[in-house]
Amino acid sequence: MHPNDPHLRSFIDVKADSDFPIQNLPYGVFSTASDASPRVGIAIGDYVLDLAALQAAKLLDLPDGVFAQPSINAFMALGPRVWSATRARISELLRHDNAELRDNAALRAKALMPMRDAKLHLPLRVEGFTDFYSSKEHASNVGAMFRDKTNPLLPNWLHIPIGYNGRASTVVVSGTKIHRPHGQLKPPSADVPSFGPCKRLDFELEIGFVVGQPSARGEMLSEQQAEQMIFGFTLLNDWSARDIQQWEYVPLGPFQAKAFATSISPWIVTREALEPFRTHGPAQDPAPLPYLQQQGANNYDMALEVALCTPKMTEAARISATNFKYMYWSSVQQLVHHASSGCAMSVGDLLGSGTVSGPEKDQLGSLLELSWNGTQPVQLPGGEQRGFLEDGDSLVMRGWCQGDGYRVGFGEVEGTVLAAK
Amino acid sequence: MHPNDPHLRSFIDVKADSDFPIQNLPYGVFSTASDASPRVGIAIGDYVLDLAALQAAKLLDLPDGVFAQPSINAFMALGPRVWSATRARISELLRHDNAELRDNAALRAKALMPMRDAKLHLPLRVEGFTDFYSSKEHASNVGAMFRDKTNPLLPNWLHIPIGYNGRASTVVVSGTKIHRPHGQLKPPSADVPSFGPCKRLDFELEIGFVVGQPSARGEMLSEQQAEQMIFGFTLLNDWSARDIQQWEYVPLGPFQAKAFATSISPWIVTREALEPFRTHGPAQDPAPLPYLQQQGANNYDMALEVALCTPKMTEAARISATNFKYMYWSSVQQLVHHASSGCAMSVGDLLGSGTVSGPEKDQLGSLLELSWNGTQPVQLPGGEQRGFLEDGDSLVMRGWCQGDGYRVGFGEVEGTVLAAK
Numbered sequence: 001m002h003p004n005d006p007h008l009r010s011f012i013d014v015k016a017d018s019d020f021p022i023q024n025l026p027y028g029v030f031s032t033a034s035d036a037s038p039r040v041g042i043a044i045g046d047y048v049l050d051l052a053a054l055q056a057a058k059l060l061d062l063p064d065g066v067f068a069q070p071s072i073n074a075f076m077a078l079g080p081r082v083w084s085a086t087r088a089r090i091s092e093l094l095r096h097d098n099a100e101l102r103d104n105a106a107l108r109a110k111a112l113m114p115m116r117d118a119k120l121h122l123p124l125r126v127e128g129f130t131d132f133y134s135s136k137e138h139a140s141n142v143g144a145m146f147r148d149k150t151n152p153l154l155p156n157w158l159h160i161p162i163g164y165n166g167r168a169s170t171v172v173v174s175g176t177k178i179h180r181p182h183g184q185l186k187p188p189s190a191d192v193p194s195f196g197p198c199k200r201l202d203f204e205l206e207i208g209f210v211v212g213q214p215s216a217r218g219e220m221l222s223e224q225q226a227e228q229m230i231f232g233f234t235l236l237n238d239w240s241a242r243d244i245q246q247w248e249y250v251p252l253g254p255f256q257a258k259a260f261a262t263s264i265s266p267w268i269v270t271r272e273a274l275e276p277f278r279t280h281g282p283a284q285d286p287a288p289l290p291y292l293q294q295q296g297a298n299n300y301d302m303a304l305e306v307a308l309c310t311p312k313m314t315e316a317a318r319i320s321a322t323n324f325k326y327m328y329w330s331s332v333q334q335l336v337h338h339a340s341s342g343c344a345m346s347v348g349d350l351l352g353s354g355t356v357s358g359p360e361k362d363q364l365g366s367l368l369e370l371s372w373n374g375t376q377p378v379q380l381p382g383g384e385q386r387g388f389l390e391d392g393d394s395l396v397m398r399g400w401c402q403g404d405g406y407r408v409g410f411g412e413v414e415g416t417v418l419a420a421k
Numbered sequence: 422m423h424p425n426d427p428h429l430r431s432f433i434d435v436k437a438d439s440d441f442p443i444q445n446l447p448y449g450v451f452s453t454a455s456d457a458s459p460r461v462g463i464a465i466g467d468y469v470l471d472l473a474a475l476q477a478a479k480l481l482d483l484p485d486g487v488f489a490q491p492s493i494n495a496f497m498a499l500g501p502r503v504w505s506a507t508r509a510r511i512s513e514l515l516r517h518d519n520a521e522l523r524d525n526a527a528l529r530a531k532a533l534m535p536m537r538d539a540k541l542h543l544p545l546r547v548e549g550f551t552d553f554y555s556s557k558e559h560a561s562n563v564g565a566m567f568r569d570k571t572n573p574l575l576p577n578w579l580h581i582p583i584g585y586n587g588r589a590s591t592v593v594v595s596g597t598k599i600h601r602p603h604g605q606l607k608p609p610s611a612d613v614p615s616f617g618p619c620k621r622l623d624f625e626l627e628i629g630f631v632v633g634q635p636s637a638r639g640e641m642l643s644e645q646q647a648e649q650m651i652f653g654f655t656l657l658n659d660w661s662a663r664d665i666q667q668w669e670y671v672p673l674g675p676f677q678a679k680a681f682a683t684s685i686s687p688w689i690v691t692r693e694a695l696e697p698f699r700t701h702g703p704a705q706d707p708a709p710l711p712y713l714q715q716q717g718a719n720n721y722d723m724a725l726e727v728a729l730c731t732p733k734m735t736e737a738a739r740i741s742a743t744n745f746k747y748m749y750w751s752s753v754q755q756l757v758h759h760a761s762s763g764c765a766m767s768v769g770d771l772l773g774s775g776t777v778s779g780p781e782k783d784q785l786g787s788l789l790e791l792s793w794n795g796t797q798p799v800q801l802p803g804g805e806q807r808g809f810l811e812d813g814d815s816l817v818m819r820g821w822c823q824g825d826g827y828r829v830g831f832g833e834v835e836g837t838v839l840a841a842k
Binding site: 127128133154156159160162163164165166167168169170172179181182183184186192193194195217218219220241244247248249250251252253254255256257259260261286289290291337338340341342343344345346349421 | 548549554575577580581583584585586587588589590591593600602603604605607613614615616638639640641662665668669670671672673674675676677678680681682707710711712758759761762763764765766767770842
């Protein structure tokens with residue numbers, strides 16, 4: 001059976017609401033108390049399967065040591081055929097009716113560990129980080145707030161998947177605490193800027209995708225080439241300092257407002273695992289220029305949620321629920337455009353979708369939009385409210401594609417805000 | 422004697438107008454016909470000195486293999502004390518009155534080769550590339566052309582060293598040919614954009630500096646810390662597609678207009694070698710915020726030239742001659758600002774100064790300014806003229822600091838424009 005077959009079952013018990021059934025098999029990097037060296041594993045139910053251990057046991061036929069390292073980059077460099085074959089083989093090894101791993105108690109003891117006992121690391125070495133701006137609703141909301149209510153979209157937006165280069169050195173894994181950044185602030189009321197802690201700290205709910213194959217400098221990409229270069233997807237929180245951004249961003253774009261941290265989920269869900277959940281994105285009108293045109297379903301039906309927990313709250317409260325399918329520009333269109341000038345793409349490039357906002361008020365992917373730039377604070381259970389994030393706030397994003405009786409999910413990306421240093 | 426002493430002489434004959442006297446000793450990466458593996462060397466006169474060979478001969482006391490690799494990153498990671506001690510030792514080995522290398526014919530045959538026989542590679546692994554916009558003259562010229570003649574500087578410019586993240590994957594070494602990029606173009610006359618070869622291809626004359634020590638996420642830098650983190654400087658040509666840039670850059674800044682190529686010179690001149698040429702930059706008014714304030718001479722007196730050679734010309738003609746000392750924001754201020762939000766800096770980060778333009782008409786660092794957006798084409802010997810670069814044009818940048826009877830220079834960064842693919 002194909003590794004995406006809904007009828008597949010593993011000998012490992014997986015609950016129906018788990019993000020990690022045998023149909024998912026996302027890649028991550030982990031270490032354990034007994035072995036502190038980070039290595040590549042996949043998530044299955046509540047367990048991590050150590051792929052370095054499987055390879056050492058000769059159950060995976062791949063170049064030596066490809067999983068015995070602190071990133072998935074070496075594995076990604078092997079290319080799409082190997083990605084598919086490896087996923088199929090791991091699926092086979094986890095099936096309820098396959099004895100190779102199931103009945104090898106010694107190997108199971110070595111290679112399977114409860115996820116709660118594993119330390120999860122940044123899964124890839126991020127070569128470059130690029131962030132897009134591809135939700136029409138988000139771009140329209142921001143445009144209406146800061147530019148022109150009646151005509152919020154800039155003229156280029158419907159023609160170009162607008163994006164900018166971000167900072168790769170500060171991409172961190174879920175659970176990493178985030179210090180409130182300092183920066184230059186100049187509220188409209190002030191005559192001159194001052195330097196101090198950001199007062200309008202925000203999150204941006206995004207999906208990131210990971211480039212697993214390189215392209216050469218000077219080379220453009222077809223839709224098919226770009227598709228084949230995408231290894232997988234992750235949840236991404238593009239932390240944003242709105243007050244720093246507002247003062248610094250003309251004319252060269254966001255810089256320090258986005259440079260202090262970008263958080264991603266520990267598990268990279270493969271493009272192949274998401275295939276059953278393909279759907280059409282919004283109709284694109286005007287038609288994109290030929291180099292950006294796509295055939296078929298170019299988006300994914302993926303539920304996304306944001307929850308916030310303040311120091312006074314006992315459990316996180318959902319503040320937004322949206323869907324990746326609302327994105328106007330697709331990941332493939334973003335990648336094709338990124339390489340359109342001849343920009344060389346690298347194994348390990350991380351591209352962010354841009355804030356995922358839907359059409360409804362409760363589907364917005366940032367506090368900037370949810371609180372309409374702080375003017376309509378979000379009401380929280382217990383009576384607190386938030387215009388922007390405060391010290392001690394913990395933000396959690398979740399995402400999954402719902403199958404019939406199972407879900408293919410990302411786990412979560414969590415980040416807690418610490419006071420400025 | 423200190424390695425910067427003007428009276429130092431080498432047993433290797435160095436002409437007075439050479440960029441590479443014993444007072445310079447810039448680092449690069451090279452290979453040869455007899456040994457194709459790229460390794461670290463320094464330039465002395467018309468020769469390259471193989472530092473891997475010196476280390477193998479036990480003349481340099483450093484960690485094994487630090488120079489036997491295709492980048493200077495491992496050496497930079499050793500820190501400023503090692504940078505100084507190593508430069509002092511290499512200076513000692515090259516002195517006219519030191520016999521260790523001078524009288525070791527076998528080692529000289531092995532370690533010293535004519536530069537013309539060496540292939541020069543990209544000297545560093547570029548971890549991140551950031552480009553600034555720190556010439557007041559350049560920013561004013563661009564502002565006057567595209568925004569407001571009477572008030573060309575944006576309000577934030579005098580307060581922030583404005584910069585943006587560029588694309589590290591397309592930084593290339595001098596001599597690399599540059600294909601004219603494709604992109605979305607929408608001249609003011611057109612109603613809708615079209616996709617095709619850039620029609621307004623330009624260069625930007627810049628100085629790049631290389632970060633040789635890391636900083637931690639969440640950490641800010643003092644002036645002194647930033648100073649100590651700078652390993653050295655290089656010539657940088659920030660190739661720019663003006664027509665792509667004009668259509669794409671709002672609101673998130675330049676993206677594909679700058680992503681196709683950035684060329685640097687093969688030799689990294691150390692910060693230490695430039696010390697004798699320190700000078701004051703322009704007075705900064707209003708005074709920078711405290712975190713950006715500097716004591717003492719924060720710039721360098723460095724002559725910079727741009728020459729252009731079209732296919733019809735027999736030799737390159739100088740089209741601009743300016744000086745790095747005109748830059749309003751210093752390299753240290755740029756680095757301090759870059760880390761001010763808590764952005765982690767990495768060994769191998771490359772930061773571009775921004776276009777170096779001076780106050781005079783013949784001191785402008787881009788064709789955009791020299792031809793005033795194509796309206797006043799540059800006249801070339803032989804009767805040709807250029808508003809922007811044409812296919813087959815070769816652009817050469819040179820830079821040096823003039824001492825008494827010697828100069829500390831960069832060599833050149835050359836790039837030839839090829840037709841769009």
